[in-house]
Amino acid sequence: MTGTWLLVLALAVPPAATADDKPTHEMTDAEKAEQKAAKKRAHEAAEEAEELAEETAEFAEKLAKRIEKGNEQRRKDTEEAIKDFNDRVKDYLKLHKKAAETLPKLTGEEDPATVAAHRVALARAIRTRRRAARRGEVFDAQVVPTIVERVRGELEGAEARPARKVIREGNPKFDPEGTVPVLVAVNAAYPLGAPVSTVPASVLLVLPPLPANILEYRFVGRDLILIDTEANLIVDYILGAAPPLPAR
Amino acid sequence: MTAMRRARSAALLFALLAGPSALAQTITLPNKDSGVRFLVMGDTGRGDSGQYETARMMATVHGMFPFTFVVMVGDNMYGADTPGDYVKKFETPYKPLMDKGVKFYAALGNHDNPNQRFYKQFNMNGERFYTFRGSAGGLAKLTEGGVRFFAIDSNYLDKSELDWLSKELAASGSDWKICFFHHPLYSSGKTHGSALETRAVLEPLFLKDNVSVVLAGHDHFYERIKPQKGILHFVVGAGGSLRRGDIRRTDMTDKGFDQDYSFMIVEIDGDDMYFQAISRKGETVDSGVFKRPAAAGTAVVASPTPGPPPRSDDEPSASPAPVAAAPSPSPSPVVAAPSPSPTPAPAKAKSKTKKKKPAKKA
Numbered sequence: 001m002t003g004t005w006l007l008v009l010a011l012a013v014p015p016a017a018t019a020d021d022k023p024t025h026e027m028t029d030a031e032k033a034e035q036k037a038a039k040k041r042a043h044e045a046a047e048e049a050e051e052l053a054e055e056t057a058e059f060a061e062k063l064a065k066r067i068e069k070g071n072e073q074r075r076k077d078t079e080e081a082i083k084d085f086n087d088r089v090k091d092y093l094k095l096h097k098k099a100a101e102t103l104p105k106l107t108g109e110e111d112p113a114t115v116a117a118h119r120v121a122l123a124r125a126i127r128t129r130r131r132a133a134r135r136g137e138v139f140d141a142q143v144v145p146t147i148v149e150r151v152r153g154e155l156e157g158a159e160a161r162p163a164r165k166v167i168r169e170g171n172p173k174f175d176p177e178g179t180v181p182v183l184v185a186v187n188a189a190y191p192l193g194a195p196v197s198t199v200p201a202s203v204l205l206v207l208p209p210l211p212a213n214i215l216e217y218r219f220v221g222r223d224l225i226l227i228d229t230e231a232n233l234i235v236d237y238i239l240g241a242a243p244p245l246p247a248r
Numbered sequence: 249m250t251a252m253r254r255a256r257s258a259a260l261l262f263a264l265l266a267g268p269s270a271l272a273q274t275i276t277l278p279n280k281d282s283g284v285r286f287l288v289m290g291d292t293g294r295g296d297s298g299q300y301e302t303a304r305m306m307a308t309v310h311g312m313f314p315f316t317f318v319v320m321v322g323d324n325m326y327g328a329d330t331p332g333d334y335v336k337k338f339e340t341p342y343k344p345l346m347d348k349g350v351k352f353y354a355a356l357g358n359h360d361n362p363n364q365r366f367y368k369q370f371n372m373n374g375e376r377f378y379t380f381r382g383s384a385g386g387l388a389k390l391t392e393g394g395v396r397f398f399a400i401d402s403n404y405l406d407k408s409e410l411d412w413l414s415k416e417l418a419a420s421g422s423d424w425k426i427c428f429f430h431h432p433l434y435s436s437g438k439t440h441g442s443a444l445e446t447r448a449v450l451e452p453l454f455l456k457d458n459v460s461v462v463l464a465g466h467d468h469f470y471e472r473i474k475p476q477k478g479i480l481h482f483v484v485g486a487g488g489s490l491r492r493g494d495i496r497r498t499d500m501t502d503k504g505f506d507q508d509y510s511f512m513i514v515e516i517d518g519d520d521m522y523f524q525a526i527s528r529k530g531e532t533v534d535s536g537v538f539k540r541p542a543a544a545g546t547a548v549v550a551s552p553t554p555g556p557p558p559r560s561d562d563e564p565s566a567s568p569a570p571v572a573a574a575p576s577p578s579p580s581p582v583v584a585a586p587s588p589s590p591t592p593a594p595a596k597a598k599s600k601t602k603k604k605k606p607a608k609k610a
Contacts, residue, residue: 163445166446175358176439177326192330229362232363
């Protein structure tokens, strides 16, 4: 009997309230409307984000295509500029050969005096044929940026320190044996007493190759010159092609 | 005091009368007719007294050790190279050698006009880079093996030259492949030092095709570098130019001498390469024998003559006096023996005194 009363009491008395309990109440219409609006806003924001992502991807794709197109164009321009440069080198080579044909051919048995006289005569014959030559005739405006970019690509930065050191070797403006003034001008003779700069292999390997034993790239200070080694003649040049070189 | 002065004067008078030949009586090389005998010189073309006096010592040495050709490691003609310069800076000083039929093979240095390749006496045949076979007694060897030299233009290592070098090195079946050019891949020079850029390009080719020895100049002193990756490197750049005290203290130097002009004589006999560096005054500044790595299993340099006490020549800038190796203490030194001779005693003595050093890897 007592047990039954206790059970009744227990069911009648509500359990003690806890801290977690929240007051429960019916949502008002205003609250419901706000909740609905919030859901809608979230949905819209998600949609907007999705659209934006799509647009961004589309833009990135278009940009990549434009960059690729630009690169392709630049490659074509570079190839064209180098092709034109190679053609001008070939033209020079023809001119050199025609000038050489007017002179007795060296057989390799000559004494130094004959070789020297041949060199002077060849230079004279080439100068006559290139009387009107100006700076940029071989290194034209189209190819200069490419060549400078390639030269600097191999000579800038900490890793290129050994290459920059190489350029100073024999460079008439830096040589420890004494500097020699070299007039950098089209058709100027490279002074016989001047040392000849070493050109780093890394630079030579990225520049358009030149006909062996006739034309060479060399540096005078920071200027890149194109020299006819047989005639000892500066054919063309690019001022400041190399980056600033260290004092030592 | 007076007696001492008199003795000193007498000694000086004797030295002057005897001339430089008195100072160079000891050739530490086997001096066999079957050996490939040659001289190495670099940075010669000044046309001044230093070059001329060194050239006279070369002629004196030739009287005792009849080398058949000379390898020139560049800077053959400083300053102008007019016809008169060829006479003054090359033909006159080396006339005694040329008169004896000694041939010269040149590489171009940074002070050389590339047109030197047309100069007949340099035997370059109009090429900046070329190869030739060294032969004993001036006779060409018909079989494979032997010694092949590769002259490289280190001033202008373009694709055509690198392709050529790669092809020629691979095609050569010679036991000894010796490359010579101007810029040293390893050098302790304060002025120039190691040509790192050139090393990066050339060394892989040398290693791939078993180059044994590299001869260079550019720094104006003599230096023998400890074998690097199995290759023995020499800097022989004081044949006519000198930078006293220019060798820095580095751990790659096996022997260095920067107190006077110098050159090196070499004899290759089978798998052994004997070398002796001699100063303008006739002092032996270094000598030794190098066993071909492919034959020895590793690069080994042994000194046939005990060197001077504790390597003072490795710190030449601190050493006021010229450093020269002591004359061979061998009881039977080779003295001027131009005529064919049987196997000389020092060769045996060398094998007794060989001290194998472990090859130092770079």
